[in-house]
Amino acid sequence: PSITGQTQPAGQGGDGSAARASGGPSAAAPNAAAVANQTDLDGEIALITAVYNSIQDRFFRPLDSRDLLRAAWEGARRALTEQRKLPTGVDAPGLTGDRAGDLQAFLAQYRALLAQAGSGVDTRRVAMVASDLMTQSVGEQHTVFLTPDTYARFRASLTSDQGRVGLGILIQGQSAPFRISSVIPGAPADKAGVQEGDELEAIDGRDVRGLDLRAVSDLLRGEEGQQVSLSLRRRSGADLPVRAPGQIPAAATDTAGSTFDVKLTRAKFTEPPLTMRLLPDGVCVFRLSTFPVAFIVGPTGRTIGEDWDYYLEQCEQAGGKGWIVDLRGNGGGASLTQVLGRFMDAGPILVERDRMRGRYEQATDGHLFRVQRPLVVLIDGNSASASEAFASAIQEYGRGVVMGRKSAGALNTGNIVQLPLGAGMMVAIREVFTGKKEVPVDEVGVMPDVALTARDGSSVPQEAIDAALHPPAGIGPLPAGPSTYEGVLSAEELKRRTTPVLLRAEDAGRPEDRVQRGDLAFDTLHYYISDYPSLTAARERALRLGWQGVYARWIGSGFPPPFAVIVGYYKDGDGAHKDLREIYEPDEPHNPPQWREVESPVTLGDETIAQVGVGQNEGRIWISWRRGGTIYTVSQSIPPGDPQTFDEVARLSKIVDERAQAAGS
Numbered sequence: 001p002s003i004t005g006q007t008q009p010a011g012q013g014g015d016g017s018a019a020r021a022s023g024g025p026s027a028a029a030p031n032a033a034a035v036a037n038q039t040d041l042d043g044e045i046a047l048i049t050a051v052y053n054s055i056q057d058r059f060f061r062p063l064d065s066r067d068l069l070r071a072a073w074e075g076a077r078r079a080l081t082e083q084r085k086l087p088t089g090v091d092a093p094g095l096t097g098d099r100a101g102d103l104q105a106f107l108a109q110y111r112a113l114l115a116q117a118g119s120g121v122d123t124r125r126v127a128m129v130a131s132d133l134m135t136q137s138v139g140e141q142h143t144v145f146l147t148p149d150t151y152a153r154f155r156a157s158l159t160s161d162q163g164r165v166g167l168g169i170l171i172q173g174q175s176a177p178f179r180i181s182s183v184i185p186g187a188p189a190d191k192a193g194v195q196e197g198d199e200l201e202a203i204d205g206r207d208v209r210g211l212d213l214r215a216v217s218d219l220l221r222g223e224e225g226q227q228v229s230l231s232l233r234r235r236s237g238a239d240l241p242v243r244a245p246g247q248i249p250a251a252a253t254d255t256a257g258s259t260f261d262v263k264l265t266r267a268k269f270t271e272p273p274l275t276m277r278l279l280p281d282g283v284c285v286f287r288l289s290t291f292p293v294a295f296i297v298g299p300t301g302r303t304i305g306e307d308w309d310y311y312l313e314q315c316e317q318a319g320g321k322g323w324i325v326d327l328r329g330n331g332g333g334a335s336l337t338q339v340l341g342r343f344m345d346a347g348p349i350l351v352e353r354d355r356m357r358g359r360y361e362q363a364t365d366g367h368l369f370r371v372q373r374p375l376v377v378l379i380d381g382n383s384a385s386a387s388e389a390f391a392s393a394i395q396e397y398g399r400g401v402v403m404g405r406k407s408a409g410a411l412n413t414g415n416i417v418q419l420p421l422g423a424g425m426m427v428a429i430r431e432v433f434t435g436k437k438e439v440p441v442d443e444v445g446v447m448p449d450v451a452l453t454a455r456d457g458s459s460v461p462q463e464a465i466d467a468a469l470h471p472p473a474g475i476g477p478l479p480a481g482p483s484t485y486e487g488v489l490s491a492e493e494l495k496r497r498t499t500p501v502l503l504r505a506e507d508a509g510r511p512e513d514r515v516q517r518g519d520l521a522f523d524t525l526h527y528y529i530s531d532y533p534s535l536t537a538a539r540e541r542a543l544r545l546g547w548q549g550v551y552a553r554w555i556g557s558g559f560p561p562p563f564a565v566i567v568g569y570y571k572d573g574d575g576a577h578k579d580l581r582e583i584y585e586p587d588e589p590h591n592p593p594q595w596r597e598v599e600s601p602v603t604l605g606d607e608t609i610a611q612v613g614v615g616q617n618e619g620r621i622w623i624s625w626r627r628g629g630t631i632y633t634v635s636q637s638i639p640p641g642d643p644q645t646f647d648e649v650a651r652l653s654k655i656v657d658e659r660a661q662a663a664g665s
Contacts, residue, residue: 041111041114041123043124043127043420043421044123044124044126044127044421045107045110045111045127046420046421046641047127047128047131047419047420047421047423048072048106048107048110048127048130048131048134049103049107049640049641050417050419050420050639050640050641051131051134051135051145051419051425052065052068052069052072052103052134053640054417054419054425054427054618054619054640055068055134055135055138055143055427056068056099057614057615057618058415058417058427058429058615058616058618059138059140059143059355059427059428059429060353060354060355060412060428060429060430060431061355061431062355063138064097065095065097065098065099065102065103066095066096066097066102067137068134068137068138069093069095069102069103069106069134070092070095070137071133071134071136071137072106072130072131072133072134073092073093073106073109073110073130074133075126075129075130075131075132075133075134076110076113076114076126076127076129076130077113078129078133079122079125079126079128079129079130080113080117080121080126082125083120083121083122083125085117085118085120085121086117087113087116087117087118089116090109090112090113090116091109092109093105093106093108093109093110110130114126124421127421128145128147128421128423131145131419131423131425132145132147135425140412140428140442141409141410141412141428141442141443142385142410142412142413142414142426142427142428143414143425143426143427143428144425144426145423145425146423146424146425146426147423148421148422148423151419151422151423151424152422154424155416155424155558155559164268164269164271165222165223165224165266165267165268165269166187166188166220166221166222166266166269167187167188167189167194167220167228167264167266168183168184168186168187168188168189168190168269168271169182169183169184169187169189169194169220170182171200171213171216171217171220174212174213175211175212175213176208176209176210176211177199177200177209178199178200178208178213178216179197179198179199179200180194180195180196180197180198180199180200180232181196181459182196182275182287183195183196184269184271184272184275185272185275185300186269186270186272186299187267187269187271188264188265188266188267188269189264192262192263192264193262194230194232194262194264195234196277197234198232198233198234199232199233199234200216200230200231200232201231201232201233201259202230202231203216203219203220203228203229203230203231204219204228204229205229205231206219222266223266224266224267224268225265225266225267226265226266227263227264227265227266228263228264228266229261229262229263229264230261230262230263230264231259231260231261232259232260232261232262233258233259234258234260270298270299271289271299272298272299272300272307273288273289273290273291273292273298273304273307274286274287274288274289274304274307274308274311275287275311276311276314276315278315278318278319278320279460279465281321281465281469282319282320282321282322282469283320283321283322283323283324283465283468283469284311284315284318284320284322284323284324285324285326285460286308286311286323286324286325286326287326288325288326288327288330288339289329289330290330290331290332290333291304291330291332291333291334291335291336291339291386291387292304292333292334292335293333293334293335293518293559294334294335294337294338294365294520295517295518295519295520295552295554296517296518297518303338303518303520304335304338304339305335305338305339305341305342305365305367308338308339308342308369309342309367309369312342312369312371315373316371320373321373321374321468321469322373322374322375322376322465322468322469322471323373323374323375323376323400323468324375324376324377324378324460324464324465324468325343325375325376325377325378325390326378326460327377327378327379327383327387327390327391328378328379328380328382328383328404329380329382329383330382330383330384330386330387331382331383331384331385331387331408331410332384332385332386332387332388332410333385333386334386335386336349336350336386336389336390337349337362337363337364337365337526337530338364338365338367339386339390340364340389340390340393340394341364341365341366341367341368341526342367342368342369343368343369343372343375343394343399343400344364344368344393344394344397344399344478345363345364345366345368345478345480345481345484345526346397346399346478346481347361347362347363347364347435347526347535348361348362348363348435348436348535349362349363349364349389349393349435350362350389350393350432350433350434350435351432351433351434351435351438352413352430352431352432352433353430353431353433354429354430354431354615354616355615356591356592356594356615357592358533358591358592359533359591360430360530360531360532360533360591361435361529361530361531361532361533361534361535361538362435362530362531363526363529363530363535364526365524365526365527366484366485366524366525366526366527367484367524368480368484372476372477372478373468373477374400374467374468374469374470374471374475374476374477375394375399375400375401375468375471375476376400376401376402376403376464376467376468377390377391377394377395377400377401377402377403378403378404378460378461378464379391379402379403379404379405379406379407379446379448380404380405380407381405381406381407381408382408383404383407383408383446384407384408384409384410384411385408385410385411387407388407388408388409388410388411388441388445388446389411389432389441391407391446392434392435392441392446393434393435393436395446395449396434396435396436396437397435397436397478398474398475398476398478399475399476399477399478400471400475400476401449401450401467401471401472401475402446402448402449402450403448403449403450403451403452403461403463403464403467404448404451404452405448405451405452406445406446406447406448407441407445407446408445409441409442409443409444409445410442411432411440411441411442412428412430412431412432412442413428413429413430413431413432414426414427414428414429415427415429415616416559416560417619417639417640418558418559418560418637418639418640419639419640420639420640420641429615429616430616450463450467482539483525484524484525484526485523485524485525486525486543487525487542487543487546487547487548487571488523488524488525488547488548488549489523489548489549489569490523491521491523494521494522494523494549494550494551494569495519495521495551497551497567497569497665498551498567500659500662500663501567501632501656501659501660501663501665502519502551502553502565502567502656502659503553503555503563503565503634503652503655503656504516504555505555507555507652507655508555508556508563509648509651512557513555513556513557513562513563514555515555515556515557516553516554516555517554517555517556517561518553518554519551519552519553519554520551520552521549521550521551522549522550522551522552523549525539525542525543525547527549527550528542528547529542531591532589532590532591533589533590533591534589537588537589541584541588544575545570545575545576545578545579546570546571546572546575546629547568547569547570547575547579548569548570548571549568549569550566550567550568550569551566551567552564552565552566552567553565560637561637562636562637562638563634563635563636563637563648563652564633564634564635565632565633565634565635565652565656566632566633566634566635567630567631567632567633568630568631568633569629569630570629570630570631571629572628572629573606573626573628573629575629576626576628576629576630576631577606577607577626579631580607580609580624580626580631581609594613594614594615594616594617595611595612595613595614595617596611596612596614597609597610597611598610598611598612600623600646601623601646601647601650602623602650602653602654604623604625604627604632604653604654604657605625605626605627605632605657605660606625606626606627606628607625607626608623608624608625608626609623609624609625610622610623610624610646611623611624612644619637619638619639619640620635620636620637620638621635621636621638621644621646621649622634622635622636622649623646623649623650623653625653625657627657627660627661627665628665630660630665632653632656632657632660634649634652634653634656635649636648636649
């Protein structure tokens with residue numbers, strides 16, 4: 001059910017507080033197109049309407065329309081005041097608490113306000129500020145309005161598409177000596193052989209001993225293609241990062257303890273979300289900067305789950321004795337289950353509740369790494385969302401020691417919504433509680449087991465190293481639970497069976513959607529049982545129905561990708577039929593449906609259903625059909641305000657079904 005519904009994992013939003021720290025979109029020069037066409041407000045009206053309806057449809061508790069629209073009205077007036085265009089004599093809208101009526105009353109007065117303001121108004125700016133303040137009035141950290149620029153950066157952080165120009169090094173120390181604390185794999189410094197622990201002595205011949213960190217950073221920055229010369233001293237016994245095969249430095253091969261010069265060319269690079277280094281003590285430090293979307297292939301050529309498997313194996317091969325997962329500064333993301341699943345398979349790891357009184361227990365992905373070592377988790381005040389979910393699960397189940405400072409206190413489950421005018425937003429669709437004690441983290445934070453005083457965020461505290469080598473009594477790897485693979489096909493087999501029938505990029509109707517975003521095999525029982533009121537009951541259901549796994553692909557531009565094709569396998573047609581129709585045994589726990597069934601525009605296979613999402617699935621439509629023991633689903637995410645027609649979903653479904661018949665599925 002969670003596969004069909006495509007609800008977002010906990011911590012999807014990251015730290016929403018950062019997006020609204022300024023109290024609204026930053027001031028900008030008037031948009032020329034908006035000024036020239038101020039009488040044409042269709043786009044701006046569509047934006048405000050979409051924000052209003054998205055909040056009302058999806059937020060995890062009912063909201064008063066008057067509070068939302070009063071905040072939007074204040075935002076519009078504030079933006080006009082900034083432009084010195086606020087007119088007099090336009091009354092605020094009369095609001096009664098009726099959702100539809102209040103919106104119409106607001107839009108009428110909004111048009112009157114802008115008409116009275118006259119020419120030269122940046123109407124797009126007014127709509128952005130009105131939307132932002134309306135969203136802020138909810139007072140929840142995962143319900144955040146994102147201007148077009150912020151939305152683009154946010155999408156990039158989830159898909160590993162973001163890049164920056166520079167050298168790819170982090171500097172430790174506010175004053176000399178300045179030591180390189182981290183080298184980003186694949187960045188110019190890494191390619192030139194610069195290593196963690198190297199001490200910076202000069203930049204382009206200028207001695208840095210009399211400079212502060214800000215001045216050093218300014219000297220290191222520059223434009224793409226510009227060269228810079230660094231004078232470095234390599235200390236004996238410096239920690240060396242674990243490198244992928246073939247990633248051998250081409251320069252800077254001087255012996256330890258000597259000073260050498262290296263010339264670098266500033267270039268654009270993408271920082272991988274996960275890096276690892278082995279300390280001399282035998283502790284592997286895993287630095288996770290974000291929780292990227294599970295199906296996205298990152299700069300390493302692997303998904304985040306594959307990255308964890310790779311680096312954990314590298315740690316074993318290097319003789320690692322303990323693990324430190326560094327989540328300091330990590331604002332969250334979308335792959336909590338994949339990351340946490342490498343360290344524990346107990347559950348639930350989270351419990352969520354929504355406005356429809358549903359209860360949703362969450363499991364890891366079931367991919368426990370083959371060896372388990374003592375674990376320390378580092379957090380700070382900027383560790384938010386999925387980072388807090390990770391830390392709280394490790395802490396509550398006694399899997400490891402959490403060290404550092406209290407986390408941000410920003411943990412609820414959010415949906416990403418694409419809005420008109422290139423904007424976006426996050427809406428909290430579920431309230432999140434910890435998995436074992438069922439206590440809130442949002443606005444509270446995770447208290448570390450061991451508090452550490454503030455220090456440089458890039459250094460590894462000695463206390464963490466000691467705990468990774470000598471964990472406290474009763475803290476450590478957990479007993480193995482029931483097999484997560486029982487009755488489920490392997491990822492390789494799921495891919496082999498499904499690939500011939502999947503949608504391809506060229507199948508998309510619009511040229512801009514002809515891009516394949518990623519695939520994911522749902523190859524453990526844990527994928528099935530998540531989102532049910534009871535993980536135990538869900539496991540029993542999966543085994544009873546003969547569920548064998550799912551393989552999915554996402555295609556299309558933007559984020560979330562607009563199209564997905566999902567293929568689920570069962571031992572026989574009866575189990576597939578009961579899951580397709582969501583048929584439950586008497587007294588079997590299940591959550592209220594987040595969809596409504598409509599007449600299907602096509603008839604495929606043995607039975608076909610078409611559904612329109614409601615609540616947390618608002619804005620999504622899908623067609624599902626069964627052929628024997630296989631269920632096929634093609635879904636589309638539709639931005640607010642766009643017509644919800646099944647034309648494209650029906651066309652793509654026919655393509656998938658034709659391929660299924662040709663493949664003999």
